[in-house]
Amino acid sequence: MLIRAEQLNRVYRSPLSGQSWGERFARLLRPVWSETHSVRDVSFGIARGECVALVGPNGAGKSTTIKMLTGILAPSSGSVSVAGFDPQRDRRAYVKHIGVVFGQRSQLWWDLPVQDSFRILQALFAVPEATYQQQLSLFRREGGLDEFWLRPVRTLSLGQRMLCEIAASFLHAPEVVFLDEPTIGLDLEMKARMRELIRQINRDAGTTVLITSHDVGDIEKLSQRLLLIDHGQLKFDGSLAHFRQSAGDGHWWAAKLGGDRDAAQALLAGHPAGLAVRHNGDWLEVVRDERLPLPELLQLLAPFAIHDIKPVEQSLEDLLHGFYLAGKVGAREAA
Amino acid sequence: MSMLRACYQLALANGRVTATDRKGRLIICVGYLLGMWLLYWLWRGLYLNDPSRAGLDFATALTHVATAQTLFAIITTPADWRLAREIRSGEVASQLTQPMNLALRHGAMALGAVAAKALYMLPAFALFLWWAGLNLAPSSWPLALASLACSFVLLFCLAFIVGLAGFLATDLWGIIASKDAVVQFLGGALIPLAFFPPTAQTLLHVLPFAHFFNTPVAYLTGQLHGPESLLIQACWALAFMLFAHLASLQVQRKLVVFGA
Numbered sequence: 001m002l003i004r005a006e007q008l009n010r011v012y013r014s015p016l017s018g019q020s021w022g023e024r025f026a027r028l029l030r031p032v033w034s035e036t037h038s039v040r041d042v043s044f045g046i047a048r049g050e051c052v053a054l055v056g057p058n059g060a061g062k063s064t065t066i067k068m069l070t071g072i073l074a075p076s077s078g079s080v081s082v083a084g085f086d087p088q089r090d091r092r093a094y095v096k097h098i099g100v101v102f103g104q105r106s107q108l109w110w111d112l113p114v115q116d117s118f119r120i121l122q123a124l125f126a127v128p129e130a131t132y133q134q135q136l137s138l139f140r141r142e143g144g145l146d147e148f149w150l151r152p153v154r155t156l157s158l159g160q161r162m163l164c165e166i167a168a169s170f171l172h173a174p175e176v177v178f179l180d181e182p183t184i185g186l187d188l189e190m191k192a193r194m195r196e197l198i199r200q201i202n203r204d205a206g207t208t209v210l211i212t213s214h215d216v217g218d219i220e221k222l223s224q225r226l227l228l229i230d231h232g233q234l235k236f237d238g239s240l241a242h243f244r245q246s247a248g249d250g251h252w253w254a255a256k257l258g259g260d261r262d263a264a265q266a267l268l269a270g271h272p273a274g275l276a277v278r279h280n281g282d283w284l285e286v287v288r289d290e291r292l293p294l295p296e297l298l299q300l301l302a303p304f305a306i307h308d309i310k311p312v313e314q315s316l317e318d319l320l321h322g323f324y325l326a327g328k329v330g331a332r333e334a335a
Numbered sequence: 336m337s338m339l340r341a342c343y344q345l346a347l348a349n350g351r352v353t354a355t356d357r358k359g360r361l362i363i364c365v366g367y368l369l370g371m372w373l374l375y376w377l378w379r380g381l382y383l384n385d386p387s388r389a390g391l392d393f394a395t396a397l398t399h400v401a402t403a404q405t406l407f408a409i410i411t412t413p414a415d416w417r418l419a420r421e422i423r424s425g426e427v428a429s430q431l432t433q434p435m436n437l438a439l440r441h442g443a444m445a446l447g448a449v450a451a452k453a454l455y456m457l458p459a460f461a462l463f464l465w466w467a468g469l470n471l472a473p474s475s476w477p478l479a480l481a482s483l484a485c486s487f488v489l490l491f492c493l494a495f496i497v498g499l500a501g502f503l504a505t506d507l508w509g510i511i512a513s514k515d516a517v518v519q520f521l522g523g524a525l526i527p528l529a530f531f532p533p534t535a536q537t538l539l540h541v542l543p544f545a546h547f548f549n550t551p552v553a554y555l556t557g558q559l560h561g562p563e564s565l566l567i568q569a570c571w572a573l574a575f576m577l578f579a580h581l582a583s584l585q586v587q588r589k590l591v592v593f594g595a
Contacts (some may be wrong), residue, residue, distance in 0.1 A: 040371065067428070070432055071432075072428050072431045072432065073433070073590075087577070090433065091433050092435075094437075095431075095432050095433060095434050096434050098432070100429070100432040102428070102429060105424075105426055105428065105429045106426075106429070107429050107432075107433070109348055109352070111352045111355065112348055112351065112352065115349060116351075119344060120341075120344045120345060120348055121433075123337070123340045123341040123343070123344040123345075123532070124341045124344075124433050124434060124435055125434060126337035126340075126341075213459070
């Protein structure tokens with residue numbers, strides 16, 4: 001495994017203010033702390049070349065996890081190993097092997113042309129000229145980097161700047177790249193371009209990518225695997241397909257009928273497979289299952305004048321939304 | 336070698352950022368010359384009825400103060416403001432994902448800014464010296480330049496340490512203004528230390544204060560000849576570098592361990 005996190009915990013402590021002046025003064029000398037568990041017992045492994053999405057609602061602990069993986073935050077307990085390094089202990093040597101994009105921060109020089117920022121990063125990471133040119137070539141060819149190569153960063157659009165940030169994170173040919181909200185605020189065209197570039201580098205160069213995003217498109221288009229974190233805990237670790245199967249209310253057939261829907265529902269409910277049947281607006285829905293293949297379903301519903309029939313499944317966005325909602329309800333009930 | 340190249344690139348970049356604002360440069364130079372002109376008349380007034388004060392004649396005192404004020408304008412860098420801003424905005428986290436020491440990064444950038452400011456302020460200083468009929472006469476340029484380098488290290492380290500206070504306080508204006516006032520007054524940039532009582536002068540020379548401005552100015556104006564003051568200054572520069580390094584480590588520990 002290129003990335004291994006074992007029982008990661010991160011607790012933030014903040015001083016509690018006293019109610020009275022006396023209490024406040026006493027707490028100056030002997031502070032009382034409140035503790036917030038931002039990440040709780042999170043364990044996972046990521047193999048070389050994988051592209052994994054770390055998702056969860058706001059405040060779930062995604063950024064804290066990324067910070068621990070990039071070495072800028074120490075775990076309260078547990079261990080992290082990335083490319084054989086302890087990110088926090090070996091930070092200076094370790095950061096040469098990773099690329100990082102924090103969507104709301106910049107590693108570019110605002111007042112200087114783009115090329116100067118890249119030359120500075122080349123010097124900082126000691127990137128050989130051949131590697132530098134090779135790493136940039138894809139972004140020049142596919143991303144149109146040359147169009148604004150000589151312009152000061154402050155004159156770039158958000159999309160152009162993010163393209164530069166992502167190119168900068170890949171500049172030193174890192175083994176793994178952490179992308180924290182890389183497409184935030186971008187238009188559809190720019191998002192698509194960005195995703196394609198990341199996908200190409202992940203596929204062709206075998207660079208491992210861990211991406212956090214609230215954009216379902218990023219997750220669907222880029223990642224093969226989902227790490228779903230909520231209230232600091234890892235709630236799901238598996239493929240997107242597996243998530244689709246296990247989350248939400250599954251896959252259904254929906255039929256619009258001209259005949260008696262109640263009679264049709266009774267007929268399907270009496271099928272030996274014992275599948276769930278429900279009304280949904282004008283549609284009659286039955287669970288998709290191999291025990292009731294489509295030809296047999298059509299045959300059963302034929303007497304009820306089928307106007308339309310279609311497969312129904314929840315979008316990933318709906319599934320994630322349901323997942324987050326369930327987490328909130330669970331947390332409220334636990335409280 | 337690669338670290339040296341990285342420092343050069345950072346210095347060059349920040350130097351360019353500092354120097355590219357043409358209007359800003361012009362305003363700074365005009366403001367500087369106006370300040371020097373006022374300084375000239377202030378000191379002329381002080382010496383109106385007395386040709387010598389604290390053992391210094393008008394030309395020596397004015398040369399000292401004008402040179403010290405010029406050094407203050409050139410060598411003092413906004414490393415404190417920059418670092419505090421980066422800490423408050425969280426930008427410092429991005430810098431920690433780059434393979435370079437935080438103090439070295441800011442030091443290289445400060446050096447670039449100083450070089451750029453020197454390029455456009457030294458001609459203005461030369462113009463003032465010519466207008467006022469003053470001149471610099473160092474007994475040894477190598478000692479004077481070494482002293483200037485030490486002065487830069489002292490001022491940068493102090494600014495860096497103050498900037499690290501961004502982890503503790505939201506608004507650093509008061510701290511930075513106090514630091515600048517103390518450094519100028521006790522460092523001999525506002526008035527030569529010869530105007531201080533003898534005991535205070537001795538104390539300020541042993542402590543780092545005199546070495547912010549008084550020592551390099553004394554070398555530049557030919558008041559100092561031997562290397563003794565430079566050695567004390569160099570010792571303080573090393574001590575400040577060590578202290579800045581330790582403070583940086585402590586702050587990074589706070590950031591990494593406590594999450595700031």
